[in-house]
Amino acid sequence: MSFDLSRLKEVRQRLGITQNELSNLAGVSQSLIAKVESGRLDPTYSNAGKIINAIEQASKKSCIKAKEMMNSKIVSCSPEENINSVVVKMNKNDISQIPVIDNTVVGLVSERSILDSISNPRKTVSKAKEIMEGAPPIVSSETPSEAVVDLLKHFPIALVSENGKLKGIITKSDIITKLYGKR
Numbered sequence: 001m002s003f004d005l006s007r008l009k010e011v012r013q014r015l016g017i018t019q020n021e022l023s024n025l026a027g028v029s030q031s032l033i034a035k036v037e038s039g040r041l042d043p044t045y046s047n048a049g050k051i052i053n054a055i056e057q058a059s060k061k062s063c064i065k066a067k068e069m070m071n072s073k074i075v076s077c078s079p080e081e082n083i084n085s086v087v088v089k090m091n092k093n094d095i096s097q098i099p100v101i102d103n104t105v106v107g108l109v110s111e112r113s114i115l116d117s118i119s120n121p122r123k124t125v126s127k128a129k130e131i132m133e134g135a136p137p138i139v140s141s142e143t144p145s146e147a148v149v150d151l152l153k154h155f156p157i158a159l160v161s162e163n164g165k166l167k168g169i170i171t172k173s174d175i176i177t178k179l180y181g182k183r
Contacts, residue, residue, distance in 0.1 A: 003052045009037040015058045026054035066148055067141035069178045070160045070168030076101045077109065079129035086128050087114065097156045099169070100132045107132030110156055141167055149175060 003011075012022055012033075019037070023030040028047050035041035036051070043051065076099045077086045086109055090098055097110035109132050117125040125131050136155050139148060141162040151158050152172050160168040 003055065005036055005043070005048060005051070006039065008033070008051065008055070011055055011059075012037075015055070017058055022051070022054055022058070025058060026050040064145040064178065065141065066139050066143040066145070066158070066160045066170060067162070067168070069145060069148065069174050070141075070170050071174055072168045074099070074159070074166055074169050077128050078102060079106060079127065079132070081128045083114070083117070083125055083128065083131065095171075097171075099136060099157070099159060100128050101166075105135045105138060105159060105166070107134060108136050108157070109133070138166075139170075145175065145179065 012019070017025075019033040020030045023033050026033075026047075027050055028043075032041065032043065032047065033051070036043050075089055075093045075095060077089060079100050079102050086098060090096065090109075090111075097108055099105050100107040100109060107129070109128050113131045113133050117123065117131045136157045136159055137151050138159045138161045139151070141160050143160075148158055148170055152170070152175060156171070158170045159166055160170060
């Protein structure tokens with residue numbers, strides 16, 4: 001990791017650790033941390049290494065994982081399920097997309113795909129498989145929030161898997177609520 005010590009205070013505060021906690025993690029004095037943060041001291045190579053390693057370790061510990069953001073209630077439908085039934089499920093559960101599962105995840109029905117099917121009056125649609133989009137991404141329960149955020153810029157949902165079994169679902173709303181909703 002390339003790290004600029006002039007940003008030490010900013011990074012430490014973002015991680016939510018005090019100078020004293022950082023000094024304990026790094027094995028250096030709290031006054032050394034304070035002097036480095038204020039720009040009054042350029043630490044020795046070995047102390048800089050200790051501080052950087054401590055920041056990296058604190059960073060790994062503070063990272064929110066997919067399992068902490070996911071909703072464990074997965075509402076899904078089968079490819080053969082009637083569209084009316086799918087819409088009822090979506091309305092009942094107040095969701096805007098639903099994974100299509102047939103032993104594995106095979107697609108996604110979203111409000112957009114339903115609207116697209118309505119706007120084409122020449123095509124009669126009766127089953128989920130006829131309007132489903134491609135399958136959403138599946139991430140490990142240990143995937144960091146940053147990776148999930150990047151995926152959700154391109155997909156409406158991500159599914160969470162652990163040991164090959166689906167364990168949850170993450171929507172954009174779940175991430176926003178987890179990262180910003182509860183302060």
